[in-house]
Amino acid sequence: MTQTNKKLHELTIHESGEMLKNGELSPVELTQAFFNRIDETEDRLHSFITLLNDRAMGEARTAEAEIRSGHYKGPMHGIPIVLKDLYDTAGIRTTSGSQVDFDRVPTEDSTATSRLAEAGAILLGKVTMHEFALGGPDWTTPFEPACNPWNLAHITGGSSSGTASAVSSGQAMGGLGSCTGGSIRGPASLCGIVGLKPTYGRVSRAGVVTLSWSQDHVGPLTYTVEDSAYMLQAIAGHDPKDPTSSRSIVPDYSLSLREDIKGKVFGLPRHYFFDDDPSVNAEVVAVVEKAVAELESLGAKIEEIELPSLEYVRAANTIIMVSEAFAFHEPNLKTRPQDFGEIVRARFRIGGMLSAGDYLQAQRCRQWSKREFAQALTKVDFFVTPTMTQPAAAFDGYDPIATIQGKSFTAPFNVTGLPAISVPCGFTQTGLPVGLQIAGKAFDEPGVIQAAYTYQQHARWYEQRPNI
Amino acid sequence: MASENKPQISMEEFKLMADRAGLGMDQAELDHLKPIYELYMEYTAMMHSIEFGPEEMVVEFHPD
Numbered sequence: 070m071t072q073t074n075k076k077l078h079e080l081t082i083h084e085s086g087e088m089l090k091n092g093e094l095s096p097v098e099l100t101q102a103f104f105n106r107i108d109e110t111e112d113r114l115h116s117f118i119t120l121l122n123d124r125a126m127g128e129a130r131t132a133e134a135e136i137r138s139g140h141y142k143g144p145m146h147g148i149p150i151v152l153k154d155l156y157d158t159a160g161i162r163t164t165s166g167s168q169v170d171f172d173r174v175p176t177e178d179s180t181a182t183s184r185l186a187e188a189g190a191i192l193l194g195k196v197t198m199h200e201f202a203l204g205g206p207d208w209t210t211p212f213e214p215a216c217n218p219w220n221l222a223h224i225t226g227g228s229s230s231g232t233a234s235a236v237s238s239g240q241a242m243g244g245l246g247s248c249t250g251g252s253i254r255g256p257a258s259l260c261g262i263v264g265l266k267p268t269y270g271r272v273s274r275a276g277v278v279t280l281s282w283s284q285d286h287v288g289p290l291t292y293t294v295e296d297s298a299y300m301l302q303a304i305a306g307h308d309p310k311d312p313t314s315s316r317s318i319v320p321d322y323s324l325s326l327r328e329d330i331k332g333k334v335f336g337l338p339r340h341y342f343f344d345d346d347p348s349v350n351a352e353v354v355a356v357v358e359k360a361v362a363e364l365e366s367l368g369a370k371i372e373e374i375e376l377p378s379l380e381y382v383r384a385a386n387t388i389i390m391v392s393e394a395f396a397f398h399e400p401n402l403k404t405r406p407q408d409f410g411e412i413v414r415a416r417f418r419i420g421g422m423l424s425a426g427d428y429l430q431a432q433r434c435r436q437w438s439k440r441e442f443a444q445a446l447t448k449v450d451f452f453v454t455p456t457m458t459q460p461a462a463a464f465d466g467y468d469p470i471a472t473i474q475g476k477s478f479t480a481p482f483n484v485t486g487l488p489a490i491s492v493p494c495g496f497t498q499t500g501l502p503v504g505l506q507i508a509g510k511a512f513d514e515p516g517v518i519q520a521a522y523t524y525q526q527h528a529r530w531y532e533q534r535p536n537i
Numbered sequence: 538m539a540s541e542n543k544p545q546i547s548m549e550e551f552k553l554m555a556d557r558a559g560l561g562m563d564q565a566e567l568d569h570l571k572p573i574y575e576l577y578m579e580y581t582a583m584m585h586s587i588e589f590g591p592e593e594m595v596v597e598f599h600p601d
Contacts, residue, residue, distance in 0.1 A: 381583055381584070381587060383580075384579075384580035384581075384583045384584060385584065387577070387580055388577075388580055388581060388584060391577075402560070403559055403560070403561065406560075406561075415569070415570055415573050416573075418555070418558070418560050418562070418570060419570070419573065419574050419577050421558035421559070421560055422554045422555060422558050422560075422574060423577070423581065424581075426585070427581045427584060427585075430581075430584035430585055430587070430589075431584050433584075433587070433589045433593040433594075434584055434587060434589075434593075436592065436593040436594075437587070437589060437592070437593050440592060440593075470573065470576070473573075473576055473577075474576065
């Protein structure tokens with residue numbers, strides 16, 4: 070039996086790793102603790118679409134036997150995780166949160182699924198999501214929206230909604246989301262956890278249902294920065310099944326888990342992220358300003374910078390997203406439109422009504438932004454911003470149209486493909502989490518992880534858990 | 538997006554575009570979608586308002 074003052078479902082991947090490795094903690098005991106936690110909380114959270122109790126307990130017994138026989142695989146071995154329900158899982162239903170794929174059972178695992186399995190992770194289940202990774206909570210789809218563990222009357226954000234609610238509430242130690250405009254960092258920020266969107270091409274998208282192939286990213290949501298580093302380590306690297314996956318060498322991300330940002334320059338595009346705007350919540354900005362001051366107190370240099378393309382990037386992200394989504398979903402959209410939820414059906418249809426000129430202008434905007442951001446990153450090491458414009462909205466009165474209006478603080482890093490992380494940085498007066506976003510140069514996940522880790526170890530917001 | 542001077546499209550033109558896309562929508566669906574499409578028109582107008590330079594050529598062809 071384990072010797073810890075924490076409840077097992079409150080352990081992080083990092084904390085449990087050493088205990089699993091030296092036999093103080095059993096993967097079977099740990100996995101059962103998470104299923105117990107799911108039993109206690111799931112009726113209020115609605116995180117899961119498919120629970121895999123028997124399969125997971127079998128995997129846990131296998132992991133236990135492997136570790137006991139001296140075959141410890143690393144930090145993900147014996148760790149209970151979840152997958153957003155658009156990661157293909159051989160023999161396990163993969164719905165993408167839609168009636169369209171309600172009975173779809175893939176015959177192969179996605180590359181990320183199989184890499185986590187090879188690393189020894191235990192798959193607890195498949196979790197809910199906004200339909201086809203777009204829109205918001207939609208009661209016209211077959212699955213109930215996940216609730217925010219910090220306040221059940223509020224949304225989790227999305228589209229990786231179930232991953233965020235499961236990890237934040239202690240139903241899982243970590244999970245994978247996917248991100249086309251902010252679907253990893255957004256729900257991570259609103260649920261008080263860490264979300265890491267790697268550089269485009271760093272992680273294979275093979276076997277992950279497409280929303281917008283030129284902007285889709287795969288990445289982890291976890292309680293801490295180090296846990297995201299461990300998950301990224303397991304899934305990163307070239308994959309011949311994904312022609313966009315990079316051949317660049319995958320570094321050892323654990324080497325970045327040290328506290329040092331002295332002399333690092335953080336670019337702060339105040340004109341877009343911090344100035345008054347009707348779509349931006351002043352309390353969120355104030356919390357993030359305080360976090361930026363803490364970075365400075367840790368030795369960072371903060372420099373205000375101008376990125377004029379920011380004013381256009383959200384528009385480019387949206388146009389590219391719905392155009393590519395229409396191209397992917399066109400056959401089903403035309404033959405069985407009634408099987409799509411109301412929000413996604415509308416947006417995908419609009420994708421079919423945009424012109425080639427609209428799409429190409431958006432791609433040209435993307436080139437402009439990519440060039441501008443790259444130039445700025447020759448003068449600064451990172452960008453620092455709030456992750457979200459607002460704290461988690463209440464379900465009551467939720468307006469899905471609002472999500473396509475106003476600024477997006479996450480989309481710029483999908484359009485440019487740069488790595489970006491959200492790390493908790495405080496709470497609003499009403500107790501809703503706020504996230505700090507740090508983005509860096511292409512493939513500088515080590516730098517982004519180190520900067521976020523340094524802040525996290527100073528601020529220690531991860532020590533707070535929702536009372537559910 | 539600014540809500541003042543919101544771009545608008547006539548129902549006739551909107552229906553023509555929907556038909557050309559092969560979406561097969563009835564009038565109720567067209568009525569629902571048109572105001573949402575008009576929000577996206579603000580985005581497309583923004584894209585067409587940018588004066589790009591030669592660095593932003595995105596259509597490339599490599600024969601290999």
